[in-house]
Every structure is written in C-alpha cells, then in structure tokens.
Amino acid sequence: MQPNDPILTLRDVQVHFPIKSGILKRTSGHVRAVDGVDLDVYRGEVLGLVGESGCGKTTLGKAILQLVRATNGTVTYQGDGGETELTTLDDAGLFAFRKRLQIVFQDPHSSLNPAFTIFGSLEDPLRHYGVKTRKERRKIVGDLLEAVNMRRESMDRYPHEFSGGQRQRIGIARALSIQPELVVCDEAVSALDVSIQAQVLQLLMDLKREKNLTYVFITHDLSVTEFLCDRIAVMYLGKIVELCDAEELYSNTLHPYTEALLSAIPVADLDRKSQRIVLEGDVPSPVNPPSGCPFHPRCRYAQPVCRTDVPQLRRYRGKSGQHLAACHLIDHPLAD
Amino acid sequence: MEMGNDVALSVRNLKTYIYTNNRCNRALDGVSFEIRQGKTLCIVGESGCGKSVTAASIMQLLPTLSRIEDGEITYHGPDGPVRIDALERDGAKMRAIRGKEIAMIFQDPMTALNPVYSIGFQIKEMLRYHTSLGRKDRHSKAIDLLRSMGIPLPERRVDEYPHLYSGGMRQRAMIAIAMSCNPRILIADEPTTALDVTIQAQIFELMDTLKRENGTAIMLITHDMGVVAELADDVAVMYMGNIVEAGPVGKVLRKPVHPYTRALLDSIPVLGRGKDQEIKAIPGQTPDPYNRPTGCQFADRCAYRVSACDEMPPETMVADDHRVMCWRYQEFMADAAE
Amino acid sequence: MTDATVTRPRTRRDAQFDRIRDREAKLAGTTQRKGRFLSKFLNNRLAVIGFAIFAVICLMSLFAPLIAQHDPMSPNLRAIAKPPSAEHWFGTDKTGRDIFARVLYGGRVSILVGLGSALLSALIGVIIGVYSGYVGGWLDWIAMRISEIFMSFPQIILVLLLVAILGQSLVNLIVIFTLTGWGGIYRMARARMLSIREEEYVQALRSFGLGPARIAYKHMLPNALGPIMVNITLSTAAFILQEAGLSFLGLGVPLSIPTWGNILNAAQDLRVLEQNWWIWLPVGATISLFVLSVNFIGDGLRDATDPSQQG
Numbered sequence: 006m007q008p009n010d011p012i013l014t015l016r017d018v019q020v021h022f023p024i025k026s027g028i029l030k031r032t033s034g035h036v037r038a039v040d041g042v043d044l045d046v047y048r049g050e051v052l053g054l055v056g057e058s059g060c061g062k063t064t065l066g067k068a069i070l071q072l073v074r075a076t077n078g079t080v081t082y083q084g085d086g087g088e089t090e091l092t093t094l095d096d097a098g099l100f101a102f103r104k105r106l107q108i109v110f111q112d113p114h115s116s117l118n119p120a121f122t123i124f125g126s127l128e129d130p131l132r133h134y135g136v137k138t139r140k141e142r143r144k145i146v147g148d149l150l151e152a153v154n155m156r157r158e159s160m161d162r163y164p165h166e167f168s169g170g171q172r173q174r175i176g177i178a179r180a181l182s183i184q185p186e187l188v189v190c191d192e193a194v195s196a197l198d199v200s201i202q203a204q205v206l207q208l209l210m211d212l213k214r215e216k217n218l219t220y221v222f223i224t225h226d227l228s229v230t231e232f233l234c235d236r237i238a239v240m241y242l243g244k245i246v247e248l249c250d251a252e253e254l255y256s257n258t259l260h261p262y263t264e265a266l267l268s269a270i271p272v273a274d275l276d277r278k279s280q281r282i283v284l285e286g287d288v289p290s291p292v293n294p295p296s297g298c299p300f301h302p303r304c305r306y307a308q309p310v311c312r313t314d315v316p317q318l319r320r321y322r323g324k325s326g327q328h329l330a331a332c333h334l335i336d337h338p339l340a341d
Numbered sequence: 342m343e344m345g346n347d348v349a350l351s352v353r354n355l356k357t358y359i360y361t362n363n364r365c366n367r368a369l370d371g372v373s374f375e376i377r378q379g380k381t382l383c384i385v386g387e388s389g390c391g392k393s394v395t396a397a398s399i400m401q402l403l404p405t406l407s408r409i410e411d412g413e414i415t416y417h418g419p420d421g422p423v424r425i426d427a428l429e430r431d432g433a434k435m436r437a438i439r440g441k442e443i444a445m446i447f448q449d450p451m452t453a454l455n456p457v458y459s460i461g462f463q464i465k466e467m468l469r470y471h472t473s474l475g476r477k478d479r480h481s482k483a484i485d486l487l488r489s490m491g492i493p494l495p496e497r498r499v500d501e502y503p504h505l506y507s508g509g510m511r512q513r514a515m516i517a518i519a520m521s522c523n524p525r526i527l528i529a530d531e532p533t534t535a536l537d538v539t540i541q542a543q544i545f546e547l548m549d550t551l552k553r554e555n556g557t558a559i560m561l562i563t564h565d566m567g568v569v570a571e572l573a574d575d576v577a578v579m580y581m582g583n584i585v586e587a588g589p590v591g592k593v594l595r596k597p598v599h600p601y602t603r604a605l606l607d608s609i610p611v612l613g614r615g616k617d618q619e620i621k622a623i624p625g626q627t628p629d630p631y632n633r634p635t636g637c638q639f640a641d642r643c644a645y646r647v648s649a650c651d652e653m654p655p656e657t658m659v660a661d662d663h664r665v666m667c668w669r670y671q672e673f674m675a676d677a678a679e
Numbered sequence: 680m681t682d683a684t685v686t687r688p689r690t691r692r693d694a695q696f697d698r699i700r701d702r703e704a705k706l707a708g709t710t711q712r713k714g715r716f717l718s719k720f721l722n723n724r725l726a727v728i729g730f731a732i733f734a735v736i737c738l739m740s741l742f743a744p745l746i747a748q749h750d751p752m753s754p755n756l757r758a759i760a761k762p763p764s765a766e767h768w769f770g771t772d773k774t775g776r777d778i779f780a781r782v783l784y785g786g787r788v789s790i791l792v793g794l795g796s797a798l799l800s801a802l803i804g805v806i807i808g809v810y811s812g813y814v815g816g817w818l819d820w821i822a823m824r825i826s827e828i829f830m831s832f833p834q835i836i837l838v839l840l841l842v843a844i845l846g847q848s849l850v851n852l853i854v855i856f857t858l859t860g861w862g863g864i865y866r867m868a869r870a871r872m873l874s875i876r877e878e879e880y881v882q883a884l885r886s887f888g889l890g891p892a893r894i895a896y897k898h899m900l901p902n903a904l905g906p907i908m909v910n911i912t913l914s915t916a917a918f919i920l921q922e923a924g925l926s927f928l929g930l931g932v933p934l935s936i937p938t939w940g941n942i943l944n945a946a947q948d949l950r951v952l953e954q955n956w957w958i959w960l961p962v963g964a965t966i967s968l969f970v971l972s973v974n975f976i977g978d979g980l981r982d983a984t985d986p987s988q989q990g
Contacts (some may be wrong), residue, residue, distance in 0.1 A: 057537035070886055096888070103888035110879040118880045120901035126880065129897070130887040168626045169388075179883060198387040199564060203608035203622035225537065228567070232610035232618060251616060266611070269542035271567030274611050275594050283546050284539045286493075287507040360696050365703040408696060631703075 011083060012187055012219055013046040013069065018078035020064050023294065028078035037291050038064040040243030041078070043140040043318070046187065049221045051213070053234035053251065055227055055266075059288055061243040062223045068191045069105050069221065070098055082106075084186070104134060107185035111192035117164040123150070127179050134183050149178040152215075153208055170201035174208060181212065187219040195224060205234060227270050231255055239263045242291055242299040245318060249328040257323055259330040262300045298333065306334055346415055347378040349558035350399065350443070355412035357398045366630045368394040368523050370397035371412070373656070376526060381548075383569045383590070384578035389627055392562045396528050396563040399560075400445055401430050408476075418442055418525070420637075441471040442521035448531040450511035454503040458515045460487070461499035464521050464623075469521040488519040490547060499620040516547060523555065530562045536548055545571055566609055569592060578602045581627060581638035584656075588663030598665045598673045601639045639669070689721055724798050724842065726979020732972035736965065736974030747778035751784040751937045760955050770957035782962050785904030788849065792938070793919035796856035801911045809903070811873030813895040819869070826862035833919075834859050838930060844857040847933050852925070864910050871903035905980070912977035916970040923966055935951075939966050 019042075022033040039061045046052050046069075054062045065075040069080060071091055080091045082102055091102060110116040118126050127149070128142045136142050147157040153174040164172060173193065180188055190209065194202040206229070213220060222234055230237050231251060238248040239260065247260040260266045268282040284303045289295055295302050301311035310333050319338035321328040328340070342366070357369040369391045374383050384392045388609035396579040397403045416438060423523055428435040439445075439628070447453045454465060459520035464483040468474055474482060479509040490513040503511060512532060519527060529548070549572070552555050561572060569576050569590060576594070577587040578601065597603045607621045625642040634640055640650040649668040658664045659674055707965035720726055740748055749755075749767070763770045769778035774948050801986035811819040845851045872895070875881065884894045919939070925931035926940025927947070931956050939962055946952050 057539060072886055073883060100888045104887065108883065108886050110883065112879055116879040116883060118878075118898055118902065120904075121898070129884070129889065129893070133889055141381050152718060165540070170626060176883075183887065198627075199566070200387060200605060200608050200623035201626065203620050205624055205625075206610075206620065218678065227538075228612040231614075232616060255613065255615075260561045265539060269538040270612050271541070271545075271565060271571040272612050273566035273570050273594070273606065274607055275570050275591065277611070277613050277743075281545075283542050287509055287540065288537070322658060356698070358700065360699050363699055365696075365700045408693065410700075591803075 010048045011045040012048040013033075014079075014081040014083065015042055015044040015046075015069070016079045016081070018042045018044075018063070018065070018068055018075050018080060021074055022069050023075045034292050034301065037243050039068060040246055040291075040294070041073075042142065042240075042243075043280060043281060043315055044238060044248070046219060046221060047236075048186075049217065049219055050235040051233055053230035053235055053237035054223045054240060055225065056240035057225060057244075057266075057288055059291060060240040061291070062240050064190055065240070066108070066191050066223045069187075069189055072108070104183050105186045106189070107180040107183070107187070108189045108191060109173075109176050109180045109193045112196055113169045113176065114196075115173055116176045119164050119207055120162050122163055123175055126164075127160070127175075127182055130179070131254055132184055144180075145182065149182055150175070152181070152212065155180045164189065164254075168201075170197055172198060173201075173205050177205070177208065179214070181206060181216065184216070185218070187221065189221045189223065191223045192225070193222070194229065195226065202229075209233070227267060228272075232234060232295060239266070242289065242294050244299060245329075246332070247330045249323060249330075250317070250325050251293070251324050253328055257326065258319060259323075259335050260300075260332050261304050261306050265303075298331075308334060347380075348375050349378050350376040350417065350560075351413075351415050351499075352395075352399070353413040353415070355395070355398060355414060356410040357394055357403065357407060358410050359404065359407040361392070361404075363407050364631045367633065368407070368630070369398065372579075372582070373412075373586055374577050374584060374587060375655050376558045377561050378525070378558050379590055381552060381559040381561055381572050381573040382443070382575045382577065383563060383573035384579055385563055385566060385569050385625060387564060389581070389630060390411075391582045392577040393530055394578050396445065396530050396587075397559070397564055399425065399528065399648045400439060400443065401425065401428065401435050402445075403430075416442060416526075437471075440467055440519075440521045440524070442524055443526040443528060444522070444524040444534050446512070446515045446519050446528065447506055449535050450508055450515050451535070453515055454506075454511055456503050459500050459502050460506065464499075464514075464518050467518055467521045482521070484493040484516075486521055490514070490517045490520075491543065492517075503628070508536055509543060512540075513547065516544075516551075520551065520555075520557075522556065526558045526560065527551065528560045528562075531564070532561070533568070534564075548572065566586060566606060567612075578605070581630070581633065583638060583666055585639065585667070586665045588660070592660065592663050598659055598663075598670050599667050600643050600673070601661055602646050604642075604644075604672075645672075716924060720979050720983040723979040723982060725975045726982075728974035729975025729979065730798060731734050732968055733976060736786060736969050736972070740783055740892030743780070743783035743787060745778035745782050747777070749780045751776060751780040752935075753936050760958070762955075763957050765936065770955075771949070771962045772942075772958050773955075776957065778942070778961060781942050782939070782965055783939045785939045785942050785962070786965070786969075788932060788936055789919055789939040789966075790851055790921055792849065792856070792932070793915045793924045796853050796918045797911050797915040797972060799853065799857040799915065800860035801907060804861040805868045805900070807861075807898050808865040809872055810892065811894050812869035812904060813876055813899060814891050822865065823869075826865050829859060832859070836926060841931055847930070848854075849936065850909050852922065852931055856921065860914055864907065864914070867906060867910055868903055871906060872899060875899050875902050896987040909977050909981045916973040916977070919966065919970055919973075921985065 018039055020039040023032040024034045024036060025031065026033045042065060054065065056062045064073055068075050073227060075092050075267050082091050082105065089102065091099065124146050127146045131142045131145055136145060146160050150157055150159055155171065155174055168303065173275050192204050197205060198288060222230065224230060234251045236249065237251050237254050238245050239262065241262050247254065249262045254263065260268060265282045265284050268280065286303055289302065297313050298311040298316050299309040304311065314333065316331040316333045318329045318331045321330060321335065321338055353373050355372045356368055357368040360366045372395060374382065384395060386392045398409055409426050412426065416423045416425050461483045464486060465479045468482060483519045484495045484499050487499055490499050492510055492513055493575055506514060533544050536544065548559060552559055563569060573590040576590045577584045578593065578599065580601050586593055586597065593602060597606060604623045608649045610618060610620055623642055628634055628641065630640065636651040636653050640646050647669065654666050654668045656664050656666050657670055659670060694901060732775045755771065757775065758767065758771045760773050761767060761771045767777050767779065769782060772778055807822050811822045837859055841851065841855050881894060884898055922931055922938060923940035923943055926938055927943050929944065931940050932938045934944065942962045943959055951958050
C-alpha cells in the first residue's frame with residue numbers, strides 16, 4: 006500500500022435530505038445524514054467506516070458511488086486518466102466510472118432478483134459493458150462464480166435455492182463482474198451467521214489480493230474491522246470523529262466516543278473482558294444535531310467548550326503521525 | 342445433573358416438530374436443560390438451530406402448524422411443579438403463567454409494541470390482568486417500572502406512544518412490561534440484535550441488575566459468542582435441533598469439547614487480538630432442515646468425522662456440570678485439558 | 680414429579696401431523712422436488728375446479744360453430760319461446776332463436792369484451808405504473824392525477840356520454856371499459872414498484888449504470904407480475920358483469936350481436952321473467968358460473984404467488 010496514492014478524495018461532502026411537511030410540501034428542515042466529511046481512500050487499502058445506525062456511514066458509501074448525490078462538496082476519482090470530479094457528472098458522464106466503483110449490499114435476501122436465475126441477474130451488466138455474445142457472458146459468469154467458490158452450474162438456478170452465505174457470495178461476484186477498482190462493502194457480512202461470516206471475510210481478503218482491489222468497508226462491528234481494515238474512520242452524526250490506522254485505533258484510542266464504542270463490544274474471550282463504559286441516552290436526531298460537539302450530551306468528559314464550539318479534525322502524533330480526531334479535550338495536536 | 346432447589350424451569354428431552362408445506366421439520370430433536378434462579382442461561386447457535394423454537398415451546402407460542410411431540414417442560418413455581426407441555430395452548434392456566442411467571446422479550450422492539458396505545462397503557466394492561474392493584478397504584482407502578490429501567494422523565498414518558506421512543510428505549514419499555522409482574526423467569530430472544538452496541542451495553546447492564554436484585558432466572562437466546570461471554574452463567578450451544586455442548590460459561594468457552602463449539606469460537610474475530618489473528622471459517626453450510634443427516638448433524642462440516650458419526654451420538658457428561666454430544670469427546674477432553 | 684396423566688386431547692390436526700411425520704420418516708435420505716407454485720395452485724381445490732369450468736366455457740364458445748346445431752341469429756317462426764327439448768337444449772326465445780347456440784356465440788363476444796378490456800387496461804396501467812412508480816417525479820404526479828380524474832367519474836355517466844358520442848358498438852364498449860378500468864391496475868402496479876424500488880438488487884443495477892426503463896421493465900416488472908395477474912382475472916370477471924349489466928339496459932353491445940348481456944336483455948319483459956324461465960336462467964347461470972370460476976382462479980393465483988401464505 007502506497008500511503009499517498011489516493012484513488013478517491015472526498016472534500017467537505019454533505020448529504021442533506023429535505024424533510025417536506027404539510028400540503029404545500031414546504032421544506033421544514035434537513036436530515037444531515039452526512040455533514041462535511043473529508044476523506045482520502047488510498048489505492049489498495051481496506052478503509053473501515055464504522056459507526057452506529059444513523060451515523061451516515063451507509064449514505065456516505067452511496068455518495069461515493071453517486072447512488073445518492075451529495076448536496077455539497079466534491080468526490081474526486083483519480084485513475085489512469087487523471088482526476089475526475091464525480092460530483093459534477095450527470096448519469097451519462099458517470100457511466101464510464103460506474104465500472105470502477107462497485108457495491109456489495111447487506112441483505113442477501115433482497116440483493117438478488119428473485120424472478121431471474123443467477124445468470125439472468127449477472128448478465129445484464131456485462132451486456133451493458135459490451136460483452137456481446139451470450140456464450141462469452143456465460144463463460145464470464147461461470148468464472149466469476151468459481152472465483153467466489155461456487156459451482157459454475159449454479160448460474161442456472163434461482164436465488165431462493167441458495168443460503169444466505171451463498172447469496173452473499175453471488176452478490177460479491179456481481180460486484181466484481183465488471184472488474185471494479187474500488188468496492189464499497191455495505192455491512193456485507195452483518196446479516197450472516199457467524200460461521201458463514203468468516204467464509205465471506207476470507208473470500209473478500211483473497212479477492213482483494215488477487216484482483217488488487219480497494220475496499221471501503223462499512224460496518225457497525227468493530228471486531229470485524231480490526232481483523233480486516235488498514236485504516237478506520239469512526240463516524241458520529243454525519244461527521245468523522247476519529248480516523249487513523251486500525252492498530253492505532255485499538256491501541257491508542259483518542260476520541261471518547263471511540264473509547265465507549267470499543268468498550269461496549271461484547272468480547273467472546275473471557276480473559277479479555279474489559280470494563281464497559283455505558284453511554285447515557287441515545288444518538289441524537291440528525292435533524293437537530295446538538296450544538297458544538299455532536300457527542301457532548303453523552304460524553305462523560307464534556308466541558309463547557311464542547312457545548313458551544315464544533316471541534317475540527319486535528320492531527321495527532323500517534324505512532325504513524327497520521328492520527329486524526331475531532332475533540333477539544335485531546336491536547337497537543339500537530340500543526341498542519 | 343441433579344435437581345437443585347434453585348431450578349426455575351427444567352426441560353427434558355423436548356421434541357418440537359414444525360409442519361409446513363406438508364413437510365416435517367424436526368426443529369427440536371431431544372433438548373434438555375435447566376434454568377436456575379438468579380442465573381443467566383445463554384442459548385447460542387446459528388439461524389435455524391432451534392433456539393427460538395425452544396423459547397416458543399416454553400411459552401406455548403408455537404406456530405399453529407407445529408406441536409410438541411415428546412418430552413417435558415416443567416415450571417417449578419411457588420405452588421409446586423407445573424407441566425407446561427401438558428397445558429392447553431391458550432387455556433386459562435397457560436395464560437396465567439405467561440407474563441406473570443414467565444415473561445418474554447423479543448428481538449425487534451420496533452414491532453413488539455402496539456403503536457396505537459401509550460407505553461403506560463401497555464404496562465398497566467399487564468398489571469390489570471395479572472395483579473389486583475387499583476387504578477392509581479397501577480399508574481404509579483408503571484412509572485416506577487419505567488424509572489427503574491432507566492427511562493428519563495418517566496412521569497411524562499408514561500403517557501407517550503411508542504413512536505416517540507427510540508429503539509433502545511422501546512426495548513427498555515418492553516423489559517418494563519415483561520418485568521411488571523415480577524416474573525420468576527425472563528426469556529429474551531435476541532433482545533439486542535436490532536440495537537446499536539452502545540445501546541446494547543445499556544440493556545446488558547439492566548439485565549444484570551434484574552438478575553442480581555430480583556433473582557430473576559434469565560434465558561437469553563443469542564447468536565453472538567461475545568454476548569455469551571458478557572452475560573452468561575451457563576451456556577448451551579445448539580446446532581440443528583440439538584444441544585451439542587452445555588455447561589458453565591467458563592468451561593464451555595475456555596475449554597470447549599465439541600468440535601462445533603470450537604469451530605464457532607475459531608471463526609469469529611475477537612476484539613483486541615489484532616489484525617494478524619487467524620480466523621478459520623467453518624466449511625459448508627447448515628444442512629437442509631427437511632433433509633437432515635441421520636447421525637450427528639454437524640458431521641458433514643466436521644474436521645474430525647469418523648464412521649461412527651453416521652449415528653446420533655448420545656449426550657455424555659464430561660464433568661458433573663458439563664455435557665457434550667460427540668462420539669470422540671474423550672480425545673477432545675484430553676486435548677482441552679492441556 | 681412426572682405425572683403420567685398429562686396428555687392433551689388429540690385433534691384432527693394431530694392426525695395430519697402424524698401422517699406427514701411418518702411419510703417423512705420413510706423418505707429420510709431421499710430428495711424430492713416439485714414446483715412450489717404449481718403444487719400450491721393444485722392444492723387449492725376451488726382454483727382447480729374454477730380453472731376447469733373456465734376452460735370448458737371458453738372452449739365451448741371458441742368452437743361454437745362445431746357444437747351448436749342452429750344459427751344464433753336466424754329466427755325460426757315455428758318454434759317461438761319453446762321450452763328446452765332434444766332439438767333445442769336450452770329452448771328458444773321470442774323470435775325462435777336457439778338459446779343454446781346464442782349462449783355459446785354470446786360467450787365469444789362477452790369473454791372477448793371481458794378479457795380484452797382487462798388485458799388492454801392492464802397493458803396501459805402496467806406500462807404507465809411501472810415506469811412512473813420507479814422514476815417518480817412529475818411524470819408520476821401527472822399519471823396519478825389523470826387516473827384520479829378517470830376514477831372519480833361515475834362509470835355509467837361516462838358510458839352514456841361515450842355511447843352518445845361514439846355510438847353503440849363492441850369496440851366502443853372495450854374502449855370505455857379500458858378507459859375506466861386502467862386506473863386501478865395502474866395504482867397497484869405503481870404501489871408494487873414503490874416497494875420493489877427499495878430492494879437492494881435495484882440499487883445494484885443502478886450502480887452498474889443501467890437505464891431506468893431497462894431496470895423498471897426488465898428487472899422489476901417480473902416481480903410485480905403475480906398481483907397483476909390476479910388483478911387481470913378479477914377485472915375480467917368484473918367487466919363481464921358490467922357488459923351484461925349495460926347490455927341488459929340496452930346500452931352495451933348492439934342488440935343484434937348475441938352477448939350474454941343481450942340475451943339477458945329479453946328478461947326485461949315481466950312476462951318472460953314469469954313464464955319463460957329458460958330464456959334467462961341458463962344464460963344467467965352461465966354468467967354466474969363463469970365469473971365465479973374466474974374469481975376462484977384469481978384467489979388461487981394470489982395464494983400461490985404470495986410467499987407468506989403457507990399451507
């Protein structure tokens with residue numbers, strides 16, 4: 006992994022969904038799903054995007070793929086042909102870049118079309134990208150299924166004949182069918198049984214090595230990201246609160262929210278049981294985020310300043326010198 | 342496993358079959374366990390292993406196209422033992438036990454509460470049905486319950502409707518309803534699966550308190566070994582309708598004997614073990630419930646399979662509180678002792 | 680503590696369970712597979728009976744020239760209002776036409792009107808509903824308003840209006856039924872698409888950059904077909920009844936063409952109603968039987984396509 010070779014650059018990305026109310030459909034407010042995110046995704050890395058439900062991680066993933074268009078800010082893709090600002094392109098312009106960016110979904114039950122065979126579901130994108138003959142398409146789909154450890158013959162069967170884990174593997178095969186460079190995995194293993202999760206995680210890692218992929222791995226499960234990711238971004242209420250190397254995040258946690266999140270995870274190892282920090286209350290509504298630091302109402306270290314000023318992501322030394330956190334109370338930030 | 346005085350509920354050789362689409366699914370095929378007063382029993386297993394059917398059998402909340410074929414479910418109440426499996430499904434006796442003696446909370450707090458009634462009404466309804474409290478007492482009891490579940494401003498919250506509650510608060514309200522009549526047993530079916538980890542931690546804290554202060558016996562159904570490690574006193578590992586290994590949490594998690602328990606523990610990433618930890622996937626997938634192997638249900642995926650595995654292994658006690666269902670347990674015992 | 684007397688009384692269901700369990704025990708280790716849709720449909724006895732009746736009536740109408748001995752149009756002055764006999768199975772009407780032949784030939788027109796209007800309105804409703812349901816926006820808004828306008832007119836007034844403008848004819852009747860009928864199926868198709876739109880495979884197709892028409896018609900439509908089929912059968916039945924009703928009032932197909940409704944039209948005469956039961960009873964029974972059978976098929980299809988209905 007080359008540290009300074011970003012494949013994707015996000016600058017101040019905001020996704021606000023208007024809330025319409027009344028007969029006149031007047032906009033009465035905004036859901037600030039993603040609220041100003043700066044992020045680089047480096048070529049060949051696995052970037053974890055972690056947070057609780059409603060923190061905006063899925064919306065951010067979709068904004069990367071332009072499935073949801075950002076209300077503000079830029080998403081820039083850097084490929085062989087130089088930089089391209091995806092956020093300014095229309096559907097036709099995006100077509101060439103759809104090939105490079107793909108997505109694997111969470112729910113193996115709704116991610117495949119029940120009315121089509123596996124081949125039927127997978128062939129259309131191929132045809133769309135110029136694989137003309139049916140014979141060729143059948144060969145490619147067969148190869149893809151073998152790549153995800155499934156039998157070639159499975160392509161003529163229907164989704165309901167497969168288990169959740171198999172379906173998830175077919176979903177991965179579909180994402181890889183047009184040879185993307187970056188794959189967004191949106192809770193790709195969360196809906197699977199634990200023993201199947203491991204199969205899919207290993208498959209994802211093998212494919213990454215083989216095909217030189219970059220992953221943005223969206224999950225709520227911090228024990229999965231520890232195993233899988235190179236860098237992790239922790240999100241809270243539409244903002245990134247901490248971003249650093251995976252190892253650094255677990256050994257040198259800076260942000261109080263990350264600290265609480267880590268302590269809350271049930272660990273399947275009796276000898277590693279830690280004191281859990283129980284956060285009071287719930288995640289506030291993204292329609293009306295708290296003033297100042299969005300985490301302050303639940304933070305046990307909160308000071309008056311947290312209520313009034315929004316903390317910016319600042320750089321800290323850490324082990325790599327690349328530890329970013331947004332908190333007023335962490336001392337000694339590095340000057341930029 | 343001798344019967345102590347603290348046993349709240351015992352299940353013996355329970356068989357529950359489900360009949361849908363004119364097929365027979367042997368969802369539970371001989372399950373035995375005990376729930377003890379003031380202890381938490383975790384039933385852990387993957388989807389389709391029968392853990393939820395176990396809970397539904399105890400509560401007699403099974404789907405219409407299913408029945409208890411064999412076995413005993415005995416509730417050891419204050420008035421002596423009651424055979425639950427012999428009671429009429431929706432008879433008066435069963436309904437008197439449900440809610441008052443054995444209460445249950447469900448996975449999805451979003452749908453488990455009726456949206457057209459206030460939270461307070463739903464708690465008070467339980468109290469009206471199962472206690473002799475008067476109207477005013479019921480109201481103050483409902484507020485007390487919400488307060489003890491950690492819901493802020495219970496005096497106001499009691500009259501609010503479920504849609505105003507967040508997911509974590511709804512699950513607390515569910516627990517408040519379940520705990521309203523001081524049941525001796527609380528059955529929790531994946532109570533935190535739909536919740537975020539920080540909210541999950543709050544619910545765990547609450548359940549620990551209930552167990553400690555009220556001596557409630559808790560049966561917790563989960564698929565998450567982490568939850569087991571956090572909360573369980575005893576654990577039963579289920580696979581395809583059988584309890585393959587059961588015992589105190591310390592023994593089962595530290596020195597697992599059954600190959601399935603071991604494989605399960607090896608297949609999950611554990612927080613704090615770093616990026617280099619090895620996780621081993623269990624090959625294959627769970628068998629079709631309508632077309633089960635005749636012998637050990639795990640045999641097809643097991644690395645230690647021998648020809649004996651074509652027959653169902655018996656339940657064997659490997660210690661006075663630790664039992665396992667495997668033909669080759671002795672080898673694994675020796676292995677675990679090292 | 681175990682007390683031996685605790686057994687619940689056996690019920691009818693227990694016997695059924697025993698049967699299934701014993702059969703499964705015998706089959707242990709073998710695999711069997713049968714189309715779930717077909718087996719569910721066949722298990723529904725009413726649907727199968729309905730389908731049989733439907734098929735018989737359709738085939739008999741289709742092959743009417745081969746079955747009927749008499750011309751449905753030519754009057755026979757020597758046999759006016761004769762009760763059923765070996766010569767005239769259903770008797771003859773007031774101008775001596777063979778009623779059996781008229782019912783068969785009438786079936787051709789009535790079924791054509793019913794099925795044709797149902798299919799046409801389904802075609803229009805689905806084409807608009809599927810696309811506007813998926814794409815949404817102003818197109819959806821306009822389609823919705825238009826359907827509301829059509830559905831808010833009392834049908835009888837619309838029919839009178841159109842008959843007055845266009846004149847009475849078979850084609851006009853189908854046009855009228857289609858115009859008034861597409862709204863319902865459009866709304867249903869649209870509602871289905873709104874829920875299918877949220878499925879992840881649709882998102883996946885979007886992420887591949889496929890166009891909206893292709894996603895909507897090729898990938899999403901097959902998943903909405905079940906309820907659409909049900910709706911088509913049920914509206915066929917409704918249109919046949921409407922045709923009969925309108926023709927009875929003399930507003931439907933011109934009286935010269937035999938249709939079920941036109942045959943029934945004769946029963947407007949109180950004397951016929953009282954004395955010549957064979958003029959209206961056979962055709963009335965045929966209509967009821969046909970509509971009933973189509974409804975049974977519709978219910979069977981609905982149950983077979985609905986995965987939440989287990990049995």
